[in-house]
Amino acid sequence: MLGKCQWKMYTKGGDEWDARDGSRPTLDTIIKCFVKAIETVPKPKDSRQEPALEPHYKLVSTVHKLVLRQDLELQDATDLLQQQPYAIRKGEHVEIADVEQWDQFVLECFRHLRNADKQHWHHRMIARVAKILYDDSKPDYAHADAARLEFRESIFTKTMHIQVWKPDAERPGRHAVYMQRYVLFMTKLLFIINDKTNMELLAKRVKKKSADFFHFNEVWAECCTTYLRLIRRAAEIPANVDEVFKSTSHEEFELFSDRINTWAAAPQISHPALDALRETVELKKVNANTMKSTPIDDMINDIWAVLFTQVAKTLPGPDLPTLQQAQLDGEAAAAARASGPMSLNNLVMNMDGTASPSSALLQSEPPRPRKIGISRREVLRRAELAINRAPEGAAQPRTLAPSSSRPSLSLSTLAPPMRVLGSNVSTNSAGSGLGSNTGTGASAEANLDADVNLGAGEGDEASKQRREESEPPGSLHDSADDESDLSDVPDMDDVDESGMGLGMMFPNLRRGNNEENGTRGSSGVGTPPA
Numbered sequence: 001m002l003g004k005c006q007w008k009m010y011t012k013g014g015d016e017w018d019a020r021d022g023s024r025p026t027l028d029t030i031i032k033c034f035v036k037a038i039e040t041v042p043k044p045k046d047s048r049q050e051p052a053l054e055p056h057y058k059l060v061s062t063v064h065k066l067v068l069r070q071d072l073e074l075q076d077a078t079d080l081l082q083q084q085p086y087a088i089r090k091g092e093h094v095e096i097a098d099v100e101q102w103d104q105f106v107l108e109c110f111r112h113l114r115n116a117d118k119q120h121w122h123h124r125m126i127a128r129v130a131k132i133l134y135d136d137s138k139p140d141y142a143h144a145d146a147a148r149l150e151f152r153e154s155i156f157t158k159t160m161h162i163q164v165w166k167p168d169a170e171r172p173g174r175h176a177v178y179m180q181r182y183v184l185f186m187t188k189l190l191f192i193i194n195d196k197t198n199m200e201l202l203a204k205r206v207k208k209k210s211a212d213f214f215h216f217n218e219v220w221a222e223c224c225t226t227y228l229r230l231i232r233r234a235a236e237i238p239a240n241v242d243e244v245f246k247s248t249s250h251e252e253f254e255l256f257s258d259r260i261n262t263w264a265a266a267p268q269i270s271h272p273a274l275d276a277l278r279e280t281v282e283l284k285k286v287n288a289n290t291m292k293s294t295p296i297d298d299m300i301n302d303i304w305a306v307l308f309t310q311v312a313k314t315l316p317g318p319d320l321p322t323l324q325q326a327q328l329d330g331e332a333a334a335a336a337r338a339s340g341p342m343s344l345n346n347l348v349m350n351m352d353g354t355a356s357p358s359s360a361l362l363q364s365e366p367p368r369p370r371k372i373g374i375s376r377r378e379v380l381r382r383a384e385l386a387i388n389r390a391p392e393g394a395a396q397p398r399t400l401a402p403s404s405s406r407p408s409l410s411l412s413t414l415a416p417p418m419r420v421l422g423s424n425v426s427t428n429s430a431g432s433g434l435g436s437n438t439g440t441g442a443s444a445e446a447n448l449d450a451d452v453n454l455g456a457g458e459g460d461e462a463s464k465q466r467r468e469e470s471e472p473p474g475s476l477h478d479s480a481d482d483e484s485d486l487s488d489v490p491d492m493d494d495v496d497e498s499g500m501g502l503g504m505m506f507p508n509l510r511r512g513n514n515e516e517n518g519t520r521g522s523s524g525v526g527t528p529p530a
Contacts, residue, residue: 003033003055007062027071031080034059038084053113053122054169056086060113061128064106074102081109088112107132120154121165127155127182134189144192151186160201162209176214183219187226196230200279203227207286221291227283228299235276235303242301244309245374253374256312257382260304263315264386271311277303281387297380304383 006025037055044051063081066072074096082091088108096102110129117125134140134147155163164182166175183206190199203223206213213219232239245253264274280303284296 003030003037003058003062006030006033027066030062031059034062035084050119050121051116053086053117056084057110057113057122057125059084060106060109061124064128064132067102067106074099078102078105081106086113086116103132121167123155123164123178123182126150126153127178127185130185139192141193144189148186148189148193148195151182151189155182156186156202160198160205162205162212173214176212179209179212180214180219183213184222187222191226191230194230194233196227196234199223199227199230203283204286207290217291224283224287224291225295228280228295231276231279232299232302235272235306237273237276237299237302237306239298239302241305241309242298242376242379244305245301245379247372248308248374249372250374253308253378253382256308257386259312259315260307261382261386261389263311265389271307273303273306273311277307277383278387281384284384297376300383301376301379304379 007030010025010027010030034055038059041052041055060081063072063077067074067077078094078096081087082089082094086109088094088105094105096105107129110125110132114120114122114125114129130147130150133150134143152158157163162179162182164175164178183202186202187199190202203220206216206220206223210216210220231237263269277300280296280299284293284300287293287296
């Protein structure tokens with residue numbers, strides 16, 4: 001830690017240095033501090049224990065920075081590193097003449113330290129090697145690809161999952177700083193080597209691990225911007241081509257947009273611009289307003305403009321003159337209907353036949369022509385609709401069941417079973433509360449009075465004949481009752497033969513007739529005799 005602090009003080013600019021802060025550390029002071037840390041670091045007790053490689057790495061990294069700053073000679077730096085415990089080639093003398101030989105020498109030193117790191121805890125060695133392989137001042141595809149492969153060995157997996165180990169002695173929050181640095185550096189490499197697939201995977205990984213990055217918004221904005229640049233490069237989408245919509249009529253825009261929607265719905269269609277539109281719309285969903293969507297919307301507008309100008313005109317479908325003629329015919333038909341006898345103008349006429357003020361206003365107001373030009377909101381809506389629309393064969397959503405889950409009940413379920421009487425049987429009784437199916441209440445009372453006045457001496461045949469003569473003829477409802485699936489009561493003839501007469505149906509009536517001839521029973525059924 002002392003060597004790190006002295007290195008920060010040493011690299012501080014001369015203009016920013018204040019003499020009141022004390023004397024500035026010298027080069028020898030910094031080097032001796034790191035060498036002393038190597039000498040005093042605890043040694044592993046056995047072969048199973050991992051060695052402490054942090055001071056060894058810091059010495060090599062600091063010496064390399066001093067060489068790049070030209071504060072230390074190449075040969076002096078080489079001799080210093082060859083005197084350390086983890087020196088390459090068993091500490092033999094190595095001659096370095098130029099910077100290229102130095103780069104090879106220092107890379108060999110870092111790889112030698114990485115071989116001693118069996119568990120791959122020291123991720124900074126890998127990052128340092130990648131930065132040595134790639135030079136920011138001279139971006140080159142070969143060097144960028146070599147640096148990417150160096151990162152892919154342990155920090156970034158094939159699916160762009162980030163693996164940065166956090167040592168126990170690491171300062172709190174430092175892990176998030178390393179994550180930020182590595183992602184930004186990998187983003188730069190992927191853009192140089194034009195790797196759009198891995199850039200997409202990296203952007204999704206970064207969005208899911210937002211809490212692991214220092215200044216996440218900056219990291220995410222850089223990932224989105226780089227990914228959009230790769231999409232534009234792969235599909236050859238020029239910038240600022242959405243100006244074409246400013247001189248486009250609404251009819252033409254709707255016509256060509258419908259063609260693109262129909263064409264894009266086919267699953268076998270593959271076009272660079274259409275693929276770019278799908279990727280951009282997907283990125284907009286992943287973004288979820290984390291950053292301002294202006295760059296993404298600009299990309300969608302440009303892609304839709306390319307499809308509008310290059311693809312839509314070649315697709316089959318009705319042309320614009322035919323569509324305009326159909327619209328004119330429709331307007332003429334509407335005007336004819338407006339002048340008919342049932343038009344609104346005739347309906348708002350006054351009683352004296354003169355036109356009302358509202359009618360004159362309707363006749364004098366001309367239709368307003370639509371302005372030329374399509375807004376960005378409309379372009380975005382149509383473009384996203386073409387990608388987010390459901391496929392033709394998609395299953396329709398199920399209709400929700402009604403809120404009441406109680407099944408519907410029929411009349412036969414709700415009402416208790418009843419015996420339906422035929423048209424030739426009279427069951428009207430004031431005492432029993434049953435209504436008549438074939439006649440009115442007056443006829444029912446008359447029939448009952450007739451039965452009461454028969455007397456005990458008259459036979460059943462005479463009473464039956466008298467009831468039949470007094471009953472009205474059967475109605476349509478009676479025949480329906482006869483055809484019902486419900487069981488009918490037995491006929492009176494069968495009842496009388498089996499010993500069941502009116503006494504079973506009207507027990508009080510028979511008892512009353514037995515007590516006094518020609519008088520009513522105690523139950524009060526019927527009406528007094530005339």
